[in-house]
Amino acid sequence: RKDSARYAKMPPGPTPLPLIGNILKVNGRTPHESLVKMSKTYGPVMTVKFGSQPVVVLVGLDAVHEALVQQADVFAGRANIPLFMKVTDGTGIGMTNGECWKQLRRFSMATLKDFGVGKRSIEDCIREEAKYLVKEFQKYEGSPCDPMYFLSTAVCNVICSVVCGERFEYQDENFIELMSVINTIIYQMSTPLAQLYNVFPNILRFLPGPQHIVLQKIKEYQKMVAAIVEKHMDTVTAGSPRDFIDVYIMKMKQESNNPGTNFTYENLHGTVSNLLMGGTETTSTTLRYGLLILIKYPHIQGKIQHEIDTVIGRERNPAYEDRKKMHYTEAVIHEIQRFIDLAPVNLMHATTKDTIFRGYTIPSGTAVIPLLHSCLFDSKHWETPYSFNPNHFLDENGCFKMNPAFLPFSAGKRVCLGEGLARMELFLFFTILLQNLSFRSIVKLAEINLSPDESSFVKLPRPYNFLVYPR
Numbered sequence: 504r505k506d507s508a509r510y511a512k513m514p515p516g517p518t519p520l521p522l523i524g525n526i527l528k529v530n531g532r533t534p535h536e537s538l539v540k541m542s543k544t545y546g547p548v549m550t551v552k553f554g555s556q557p558v559v560v561l562v563g564l565d566a567v568h569e570a571l572v573q574q575a576d577v578f579a580g581r582a583n584i585p586l587f588m589k590v591t592d593g594t595g596i597g598m599t600n601g602e603c604w605k606q607l608r609r610f611s612m613a614t615l616k617d618f619g620v621g622k623r624s625i626e627d628c629i630r631e632e633a634k635y636l637v638k639e640f641q642k643y644e645g646s647p648c649d650p651m652y653f654l655s656t657a658v659c660n661v662i663c664s665v666v667c668g669e670r671f672e673y674q675d676e677n678f679i680e681l682m683s684v685i686n687t688i689i690y691q692m693s694t695p696l697a698q699l700y701n702v703f704p705n706i707l708r709f710l711p712g713p714q715h716i717v718l719q720k721i722k723e724y725q726k727m728v729a730a731i732v733e734k735h736m737d738t739v740t741a742g743s744p745r746d747f748i749d750v751y752i753m754k755m756k757q758e759s760n761n762p763g764t765n766f767t768y769e770n771l772h773g774t775v776s777n778l779l780m781g782g783t784e785t786t787s788t789t790l791r792y793g794l795l796i797l798i799k800y801p802h803i804q805g806k807i808q809h810e811i812d813t814v815i816g817r818e819r820n821p822a823y824e825d826r827k828k829m830h831y832t833e834a835v836i837h838e839i840q841r842f843i844d845l846a847p848v849n850l851m852h853a854t855t856k857d858t859i860f861r862g863y864t865i866p867s868g869t870a871v872i873p874l875l876h877s878c879l880f881d882s883k884h885w886e887t888p889y890s891f892n893p894n895h896f897l898d899e900n901g902c903f904k905m906n907p908a909f910l911p912f913s914a915g916k917r918v919c920l921g922e923g924l925a926r927m928e929l930f931l932f933f934t935i936l937l938q939n940l941s942f943r944s945i946v947k948l949a950e951i952n953l954s955p956d957e958s959s960f961v962k963l964p965r966p967y968n969f970l971v972y973p974r
C-alpha cells in the first residue's frame with residue numbers, strides 16, 4: 504500500500520506546515536501543556552507533526568490506559584528519539600525493540616532480583632546509604648546546604664552496588680565526574696533546544712550552539728560506562744559473579760557460538776548505561792523536589808515526623824514493611840510523585856504493528872506519546888490537580904488509597920523497570936532523613952517557587968539550599 508493510504512485514517516490534529524509540521528504550536532519549554540491545550544480542540548487521541556514525523560498523542564487516563572494496557576503489545580515499541588539513541592547508539596533495554604528488547608528486559612529484571620532488588624539485601628543497602636546521607640547533612644548543621652550532589656550520590660550508589668558491585672566514597676573523583684556528566688546530560692535534554700534537536704537532528708548537528716555540550720557529555724558518559732564494563736571483562740571469574748555486569752558477561756560467553764545472540768557487548772554497554780542513568784537522576788530528582796516541597800510546607804513535614812515517631816520511634820531503623828502502617832507518609836510520597844510530574848511527556852513509544860484504535864488506523868512504527876502529565880493532572884481523577892494535596896491519596900478514615908491515574912512510571916509492557924526499586928528508595932530515604940533531621944527554608948516560605956526550572960523532558964526543581972537541624 505502507498506504511504507498516503509496507510510496514513511489516511513490517522514487521528515485528527517492541527518494542519519501541519521511543510522517541513523516543520525506543527526512545532527510552532529508546541530512550546531519547547533512546556534510541550535506537555537501545549538499538547539493538553541491542543542487536545543481540547545482535537546480530542547484525546549490526536550496526530551501532531553514534529554517536523555515531518557507524525558506522532559500520535561494520547562491525552563488523559565482513558566486513552567493512555569486503553570493503549571498501553573488494553574493493546575499492550577501493539578503500543579510496547581520504542582520510537583527513535585535521536586538524543587537517546589545517541590547515548591546508547593540504539594542498544595540496551597531502553598531503546599531496542601522486538602525480541603532483543605524482550606530478552607534484555609527479562610534478563611535484566613531477573614538479574615536485578617538475584618542481586619537483591621525487591622528483597623531484604625537491597626533494603627540494607629538503601630538504609631546504609633541513607634545513614635551516610637544523614638551524616639553528610641549533619642555536617643551542615645546551621646549553615647546552608649545544597650542537597651543536590653549528596654542525594655545523587657546516595658541514589659547512584661544504590662544502583663551502582665547492584666550493577667557494578669561497589670559503592671563509592673562521596674569524595675571519589677571518578678564518581679563525582681560520573682554524576683556530574685549524568686546530571687548535565689539530563690539537564691540539557693530537558694531544555695527546549697534538546698527537543699528541537701530531537702526533531703531536526705541532521706540540521707542541528709551541523710550548526711554551532713549549546714546542543715554540542717550535550718553531545719560532548721554523551722561521549723564522555725559512553726567512555727565512563729565503557730571503562731566500568733572493561734574493568735569487569737578483565738576481572739570476572741567464572742562461577743562467582745559479583746554483580747549484574749558479571750552475570751551478563753557470563754551469559755555473553757555462553758552464547759558466543761550463537762551468531763544471532765542479543766547478548767552482545769554493545770547491548771551490555773547500552774543496558775548498563777540505561778540502568779545507571781535511569782536509576783540515578785529520576786529518583787534523586789524526586790527526593791530533591793520532594794524535600795523542597797517539605798520545606799515549603801513544614802506542617803506536612805511535621806505530620807510525617809509524628810507518624811514516624813508513632814509507628815517506628817526514634818531508635819529503630821525504618822523498614823519498607825513499615826509503609827503499610829504509615830498511611831500519611833505514603834500519601835505524601837505519592838503526592839510528591841504526582842505533583843512533580845517527573846517525566847511529563849514520557850519516553851516516546853511506537854506501534855509494533857498496524858492497528859485500529861478508537862476507529863482510527865495507526866500504521867506500524869508510528870511514534871506515540873502516552874502523555875503522563877495528562878494522567879497526573881486529569882481533573883476527572885484528582886480533586887485539586889494543581890495544588891499539592893496529600894488527601895488525593897487518603898480516604899475519609901485517613902487510610903492510604905491508590906488512584907488509577909497515578910502513572911509516574913508509565914504503564915503496560917514498557918513500564919519503568921526500576922519502579923519497585925525507586926519506590927523502596929523513596930520510602931526509606933524520606934523516612935530515614937526525617938527520623939533523624941528536620942529541614943527548614945532559608946527564604947520566606949511564600950518565596951519558594953515550586954514550578955520547574957526546565958521541564959521539556961524531566962521536570963527539574965529550581966536550585967535551592969536548606970537548613971538542617973537535628974531532631
Ligand code: HEM
Binds near residue numbers: 608786920
Ligand atoms: C522516581 C523514579 C523513577 C521514575 C519516575 C521513572 C520513570 C520512568 C518512565 C516514565 C519510563 C518510561 C516508561 C515508558 O516507556 O512507558 C521509565 C523507563 C525506564 N526506567 Fe525508570 N523511573 C524511575 C526510576 C528508575 C530506576 C531506579 C531505574 C533503574 C533500575 C529505572 C530504569 C528504567 C529503565 C531501564 C527504563 C526503560 C524500560 C524499557 O524501555 O523497557 N528507572 N522510567
